[in-house]
Amino acid sequence: MLGGMTSTSKDPQAAGLARLAGLIADETRAACLMALLDGRAWTAGELARHAGVAASTVSEHLGKLVAGGLLAEERQGRHRYVRLADAGVAQLVEDLAARVPPAVGRPRGLRAVSAGAAMARGRTCYDHLAGRLGIAVTDAMTRRGLLRQDTGFALTDAGVEWFEGAGIPLERGGRRPLARGCLDWTERRPHLAGVAGAALCRHALEAGWCVRVGSGRAVKVTALGEGALRELLGVEVAALGG
8 A cells, every 4th residue: 555545446537547548549530629629610531541441440439539528429421520619629639749759760751841840830720820931920919919928828808809800709608718828839838818819710711811721721922811811910921932
């Protein structure tokens, strides 16, 4: 015995954590979770092609992720779709990805290089903006006193007024925080998430400030978006680089 505990004593929380870690500790399942960070629902076939495995293989993995509470499943006719269960799962995956050491060596092929550059420049992280674009917006809001990062992420009164003035509604009242920091896995710095981050990203896509690049998570700022971000936040999109 040690400290009144027998060798058979177990911490239920530790056991649960081990099971959760085991769900993510598989390259195919990790690839599916990363793909689903785009906030959309995918079919098993789409995820199989993305992960480079057989459809039967990915179906087994998806079943484990659904049973473990990391994915939510929905069916439309013969089609089965899965998405991340909630914003908390997205935060968990993004935080873990941000702690992965940068890959050694360069990606193979022009397509891989271009896709990686587009993701780093601007992308969605579940339902908010990430990459250099997300960081630039977050920094601009902080400089203008719309967002505080010194005592944790918090939208200021001026920030709330900014959203109202920009015509971007904040859906408050739920359990989700108005603003929180999400560690960016390419920039290794926090970008804006929470209700405010989701509202800004949704507006950027609906208003045509940003458009998705291909079928992945990468987004591109349009000419309309460049003008809006410059006028509203002083963000110079051209400074984000290629």
